[in-house]
Structures are given as C-alpha cells and as structure tokens.
Amino acid sequence: MTRISATDRRSALVRSALVVVAARGVAQATTRAIVAEAGMSLASFHYAFNSRDELIAELVGYVVDREATAILLEEVDADLDHGTHDDHWERPILAQVLRSGMIRYLEHVRADPMHEKAMLELTQYALRDPGLEHLARAQYRRYHALAAEALATAASRSGTVWRLPVADVSRLLVALTDGLTLTWLVDRDDLAAMQLIDFSANSLAALAEPA
Numbered sequence: 001m002t003r004i005s006a007t008d009r010r011s012a013l014v015r016s017a018l019v020v021v022a023a024r025g026v027a028q029a030t031t032r033a034i035v036a037e038a039g040m041s042l043a044s045f046h047y048a049f050n051s052r053d054e055l056i057a058e059l060v061g062y063v064v065d066r067e068a069t070a071i072l073l074e075e076v077d078a079d080l081d082h083g084t085h086d087d088h089w090e091r092p093i094l095a096q097v098l099r100s101g102m103i104r105y106l107e108h109v110r111a112d113p114m115h116e117k118a119m120l121e122l123t124q125y126a127l128r129d130p131g132l133e134h135l136a137r138a139q140y141r142r143y144h145a146l147a148a149e150a151l152a153t154a155a156s157r158s159g160t161v162w163r164l165p166v167a168d169v170s171r172l173l174v175a176l177t178d179g180l181t182l183t184w185l186v187d188r189d190d191l192a193a194m195q196l197i198d199f200s201a202n203s204l205a206a207l208a209e210p211a
Contacts, residue, residue, distance in 0.1 A: 004044075006047070006048060009040070009044060009047065009048040010048045010049065010058070012038050012040070013034060013035070013038050013040070013044075013045060013048055013049065013055060014055065014058055014059050014062050015038075015062075016034050016035075016037035016038035017029055017034045017037075017055055017056070017059050018059060018062070018063065018115070018118055019037055019114075020033050020034055020037050021059070021118045021121055021122065022114035022115060022117050022118035022121075023114070025121055026056070026121050026122065026125040029052075029056075030052075031045050031052055031055075034055070053131070053132065056122070056125070056126075056132070056135075057132070057135055059122065060122055060126065060135045060138075060139055063115065063118060063119055063122065064139050064142050064143070092157060092158055093158060093205075094154060094155065094158040094160050094205040094208055095201045095202050095204075095205035096158075096201075097154045097157055097158050098154055098200070098201035098204055098205060099197055099198065099201035101150060101154065102176075102177070102180070102197045102200060102201060103194075103197060105177060105180070106180065106184065106193055106194075106197065109180075109181055109184055109185075110184070110190075113185060116181055116185060117185060120181075120182070120185075122135075122139075123136050123139060126139070140174070143174045144167065144170045144171060144174055145170075147169075147170035147171075147173045147174050147177075148166045148167055148169075148170040150173075151166050151169055151170055151173060151204075152166055155208060155211075158208075159210060159211050160208040160209060160210055160211055161208060161209060161210075161211045162207060162208050163207055163208060163209055164207055169204065169207055172204065172207075173200075173204060176196075176200040176204075177200075179196070180193060180196050180197065180200070183196070
C-alpha cells in the first residue's frame with residue numbers, strides 16, 4: 001500500500017472536512033465523519049492534526065485561498081488589452097469593470113454553492129467560539145486586502161482614482177458581495193442578483209473620479 005505523506009494526509013482531511021461542513025455544518029463535522037469522508041482511520045487523523053480545532057483553522061485558510069482565485073474582479077477582455085497601443089482605444093468605464101468582476105464572482109458562487117455555505121458556516125462557528133474569533137478576523141482581513149487590490153486594478157484600468165481611501169471602499173465591496181452571496185443562496189434569483197450587481201457597481205463607481 002502506498003504511504004501517504006503527512007502533507008498529503010492533511011490536505012485530504014481538509015478537503016474532506018469542507019465536504020462535511022458544507023453538507024452537515026460544523027457541529028456535525030466530527031473527526032469520525034471527516035475521516036470517513038476521507039476514507040482514513042482515526043489514527044490517520046491524529047497523525048496529521050493535534051485536534052479538530054487545528055483542522056478547522058487550516059480549513060478556514062484553505063477556503064479563503066480558494067476564494068482568492070475568483071474574487072471580485074476579472075481582467076478586462078483580452079481584446080481591450082490587445083488594443084492598449086491603438087490611438088483609438090478607449091478605457092473601459094469603471095462601473096463596467098466593477099460589474100464584470102461582480103458577475104464573475106456570482107458565477108463562482110453559482111458554480112459551487114456548497115462551498116459558499118461552508119464559508120458562512122465557518123465564519124459563524126469562529127465567531128461563536130472565543131478561542132477561534134481570530135480566524136474570522138483573519139478571514140475578513142484577507143477579503144478586504146483582496147478587494148483593495150481588485151479595486152486598485154479597476155481604477156487603474158479605467159483611468160480613475162478613488163476619492164476615498166481604497167481600504168474604505170474595499171469594506172463596502174466586501175459587504176456588498178456578502179449580501180449578494182447570502183441572498184442568492186437563499187432565493188437563487190439570478191435576476192435579483194444582477195440588479196444588486198448593477199446597483200453595487202454604479203454606487204461604487206460614484207466614489208471615483210477621473211485621474
């Protein structure tokens with residue numbers, strides 16, 4: 001039988017924990033449920049992690065890193081990028097860039113709603129446990145940093161500057177995407193989600209001005 005390295009064992013347990021949390025919630029994500037999902041023994045779990053809380057902490061980091069691959073703003077269309085040396089090329093309007101990015105984010109949510117449910121579950125769990133509150137704070141610091149980076153890119157591509165500190169705008173963007181995520185998970189109403197995206201993109205764009 002092929003021996004699994006400690007790193008691979010930890011990764012497999014984290015992925016299995018995500019499946020269990022998404023399907024049953026954190027309370028039901030016992031070590032037995034997680035190892036059963038992973039096809040491992042309890043001994044394998046204790047070989048990889050000292051405790052369930054250690055696994056949950058690593059799971060939070062894992063799901064936040066996964067969010068980073070989809071969050072918030074996509075690149076402007078390739079044909080626009082290819083036209084940057086054309087004298088007739090026009091910069092995209094900021095609201096269009098923001099809208100495009102938020103649509104991409106919605107597509108990410110729609111593609112894997114169980115992942116988003118797990119994210120919400122993990123955040124609430126961390127907030128309820130005095131020993132894990134720092135995980136929720138770290139999670140949102142990461143979100144705000146990703147949003148700030150995306151907003152800076154959007155402003156640069158559209159030839160605008162933010163009239164407020166980008167950190168302040170990033171908090172608004174994260175709050176709006178949180179609302180978008182939760183309401184879509186509840187009602188699965190794509191039209192309502194697009195209306196919220198249009199409102200969000202236009203409202204945020206109003207906080208910028210030409211460079």
